[in-house]
Amino acid sequence: MQNTNATTPQIHGSSDIIVCDNLEKHYSRGGETVRVLESIDLTLARGAFVALMGPSGSGKTTLLNLFAGIDRPTAGTLMVDGQDLTKLSRAQLAQWRATSVGYVFQLYHLVPVLTAYENVELPLYLHELSRAQRHERVSEALEAVGISDRHAHYPRQLSGGQEQRVAIARAIVTRPALLLADEPTGDLDRVAAASIMQLLSQLHSERGQTIVMVTHDPSTATHAQRLVRLDKGQLVEDVAVLS
Amino acid sequence: MSRAQSIMGMATLALRGMKRRPTRSALVLAGVAVAVFLFCTVDAMRSGVERATQKSAGETALIVYRQNRFCPFTSQLPQSYESAIAKIPGVASVTPVKIVVSNCRASLDVVTFRGVPPQEFAVTHSGSASAQDMQSWLSRGDSALIGRELAQRRRLKAGDRFTAAGVDAFVAGIIESDLPQDQSSAFVHLSFLQEQAKRGGTGGVVTQFDVRVSDPAQMDSVAQAIDERFAKDQSPTTTRAETAHVARAATDVIVLVGFAQALGIAALVAVFALVANAIVLSMRSREKEISVLQTLGFRGVHLATLVLLEALLLGGVGGMIGAGASYAAVSLARTAMTMEGVSIAIAPSFAIALIGVAIAIGLSVLAGIVPAIIAARQTIVAGFRS
Incomplete structure (x- = not known):
């Protein structure tokens, strides 16, 4: 099994799943430095359902990518699920992502030549599981998102809402500590979007799944417990959501 | 982490990858098959010439011919x-x-x-x-x-x-x-x-x-x-070892077979270019998918393995089709090149077929190395921006 804890400090058992301190992300574009995130201090509790909001270019997706370990901060510290992500190598980050994070994309990004079942099974190849164990996990995940009857369908044979359900199943099949979603309803119609949000709320309430979700839509954000708003790379609001 | 399992996952993806663009895959396979067919058939001729003309230590046969x-x-x-x-x-x-x-x-x-x-x-x-x-x-x-x-x-x-x-x-x-x-x-x-x-x-x-x-x-x-x-x-007579007698009679054929063999090798070089082109095109159109795999936790070594497996499949399947077709064609034809009364049999050879497949696989994997390195080094964010 993977061991990504060998070289970094531990905060396992901590009630906080994300702790970032003075987090910064800069890009260099045409010789000019673009400050996408500036001095972000944020702590998110384990089991929370958090919505990241803000206008386009505010840095919310970049912040989500930093939480997922698919991008690196320019400065500051970032502890996620017990790991200081700034100290992990590229390979260690990949191993950490395989076990600790599930990521849901706005455009689903399923592998088109694999069936729904195979798409969900894909991340499990990185875990020491028998074929039977993989089958059990995939079936459980497909059941959880209510798409078991479509397991043999290819993505092109599914609706957008169904594709997103498969993508969510793929994200939770490894039982990650943290589920990150980048505008998960952004490409769906109103009915499908409501259905996906209901599913995420269910995962949070029934499984205690920690969820951080980027969204533009205020009505989508009402499903979260906490709202973090960014503007021009800075954290401008951090409030509890009243249901 | 189980390396065997992750490779199995990559193998599944690579296999399905051939279905992604069936026309392109079929064209590449056909190209590889034709090249390997040419190589194996010419090599069967070369092998026949070699068997008939190569002097062995235990040779005892002489041919006495009119000078x-x-x-x-x-x-x-x-x-x-x-x-x-x-x-x-x-x-x-x-x-x-x-x-x-x-x-x-x-x-x-x-x-x-x-x-x-x-x-x-x-x-x-x-x-x-x-x-x-x-x-x-x-x-x-x-x-x-x-x-x-x-x-x-x-x-x-x-x-x-x-x-x-x-x-x-x-x-x-x-x-x-x-x-x-x-x-x-x-x-x-x-x-x-x-x-x-x-x-x-x-x-x-x-x-x-x-x-x-x-x-x-x-x-x-x-x-x-x-x-x-x-x-x-x-x-008056001229007496030669039987193999030398055949070699003299077959001089023109030997030159021709040598030339054909060069063409066969050139065809294999074309395999390299063909597979490299197919893999590069395939990878270029899948930069986002590679980023998705990286997000799921697949590492550079997995992605490089995926690319190399795809190249191996193209070379292996195409090579087997070409070598098999050559073996069948030579077997059915049962031909012998005869000149001046001496014969050189063109016989099917399992070893030649295996060599043809092995070379096709080797060249294909070689063609996949640079795309594999590029895929392994791709950054996730850049892939999503592509």
Whole structure:
């Protein structure tokens, strides 16, 4: 099994799943430095359902990518699920992502030549599981998102809402500590979007799944417990959501 | 983490990857298959030439031919030389042979009649035909024992009659032999062939003598002694090892096969370019998918493995199709290149097919290395921005 804890400090058992301190992300574009995130201090509790909001270019997706370990901060510290992500190598980050994070994309990004079942099974190849164990996990995940009857369908044979359900199943099949979603309803119609949000709320309430979700839509954000708003790379609001 | 499992996941993806763009995959597979077919077929020819012309340490067969003659029709030697050759020290046996061919030039369908003294032939080739076939051949003056490849090529069996080069013969049976010379030949009684050929009178003229020496180390000295013995005679001789005799007769073919082999190798280089192009195009259109895999936790080594597996599949499947088709085509054709009365069999070879597949796989994997490195080094964010 993977061991990504060998070289970094531990905060396992901590009630906080994300702790970032003075987090910064800069890009260099045409010789000019673009400050996408500036001095972000944020702590998110384990089991929370958090919505990241803000206008386009505010840095919310970049912040989500930093939480997922698919991008690196320019400065500051970032502890996620017990790991200081700034100290992990590229390979260690990949191993950490395989076990600790599930990521849901706005455009689903399923592998088109694999069936729904195979798409969900894909991340499990990185875990020491028998074929039977993989089958059990995939079936459980497909059941959880209510798409078991479509397991043999290819993505092109599914609706957008169904594709997103498969993508969510793929994200939770490894039982990650943290589920990150980048505008998960952004490409769906109103009915499908409501259905996906209901599913995420269910995962949070029934499984205690920690969820951080980027969204533009205020009505989508009402499903979260906490709202973090960014503007021009800075954290401008951090409030509890009243249901 | 289980490396075997992750590779299994990549293998599933690679296999399905071929379905992603079926037309492109089919075209690449066809290209690889054609190249490997060409390579294997040419190599079967090269292998046949090599078998027929490469001198071996244990070689004991000499061919005595008329000096400065290069065609069975013009090589005429008195049969009476047989006793003189037999007396030369080191000679184990001498067989006078009359050869009549249906075509003197290089051809893929030549029938070579070899007129041999029946009783001598029955001794030297005992076991190469069934006792019943040999007895049938001995008892009938117009009968022929024919090589396996000639029988297959002309669809002949025992009891048939066939005509070639003006010679009409009865098929007494099929002989089995590893020698390419025998496989395309029809062995008939010497007197019968001399009568049929009507060249140089009915008695006493043969095309060549097949000589066996008792010690392979004496090949050169015996050949020299034979040529010296007839140097002042009306029909001087040139004596060579059988493989050298074939090599001399097949000089043009050897050059042609060498050229064809260069073309076969060029075709394999095309495999490299073809697979490299297919992989690069495939990877370029899948940068986002690679980023998704990285997000799921797949590392650079997994992605490189995926690319190399795809290349391996293209080369392996295409190579197997090409090598299999070549093997089948050569097997069905059962062809022999014959020139000046000597034959070079083009035989199917499992080893050549395996080499063809291995080279296709090797070149394909080589073609996948740079795209694999690029995929392994791709950053997730850049992939999503592409």
